[in-house]
Amino acid sequence: MSRAQGDLRQEVVVAARALDAAGLMPNKSGNVSCRSAGGFLVTASGVPYAQLAPEQVVQLPLPAAGEPETGPRPSSEWRMHAAIYAARPDVAAIVHTHSPRATALACAGRDLPAFHYMIALAGGAVRCMPYATFGTDALARYAVDGLAGRRAVLLANHGVVTVGTTLQRAQAVAVEVENMAGQYLDLLAAGLAPRLLDEEELRRVIAKFEDYGRLGAG
Numbered sequence: 001m002s003r004a005q006g007d008l009r010q011e012v013v014v015a016a017r018a019l020d021a022a023g024l025m026p027n028k029s030g031n032v033s034c035r036s037a038g039g040f041l042v043t044a045s046g047v048p049y050a051q052l053a054p055e056q057v058v059q060l061p062l063p064a065a066g067e068p069e070t071g072p073r074p075s076s077e078w079r080m081h082a083a084i085y086a087a088r089p090d091v092a093a094i095v096h097t098h099s100p101r102a103t104a105l106a107c108a109g110r111d112l113p114a115f116h117y118m119i120a121l122a123g124g125a126v127r128c129m130p131y132a133t134f135g136t137d138a139l140a141r142y143a144v145d146g147l148a149g150r151r152a153v154l155l156a157n158h159g160v161v162t163v164g165t166t167l168q169r170a171q172a173v174a175v176e177v178e179n180m181a182g183q184y185l186d187l188l189a190a191g192l193a194p195r196l197l198d199e200e201e202l203r204r205v206i207a208k209f210e211d212y213g214r215l216g217a218g
């Protein structure tokens, strides 16, 4: 393992542990990855995040050709990560969670509309894509399609995927989408209809975020 790759593995571990500690990765669900030389590094399948070690972050090539024959098994969603990296040269890191509030919304098949300006972190209203079985190419295609022009997508009856130019940015979008999903569910539970921001205002906020460097190049 090169020194640089060791550092990247450690970054993946740090991100996964932080998301787990924040309650966004219940019961070993979710996975985290980032681009590396020749491919990407993704968390192993079925390892409790508190025990995740850099050695349990699995290197896969791009284009992905299958699971490695030895060593820890990569996350069951490695196809989804590979498909997103192939489709989105601007993406260098991916976070997938079953975070409770966003997943509740996804289980109702509902989009997250542009009701708060922080939705600009996701690039605009977050689509909810149709259900497909976990780990399949069909789910990977839905994730790619739903992420078009966005940094987040809801997967029906499943969870959330967020992307970024860095692990920290993908992680920040995951936290914010969970936060906004909670606010949106609170509005719905109160019987209130949120007032939505229009496209012009969204573009203005996105431009301001770019000025502040919150979105990065992607």
Ligand SMILES: [Zn+2]
Pocket: 029, 030, 077, 096, 097, 098, 134, 158, 159
């Ligand atoms: Zn999942």
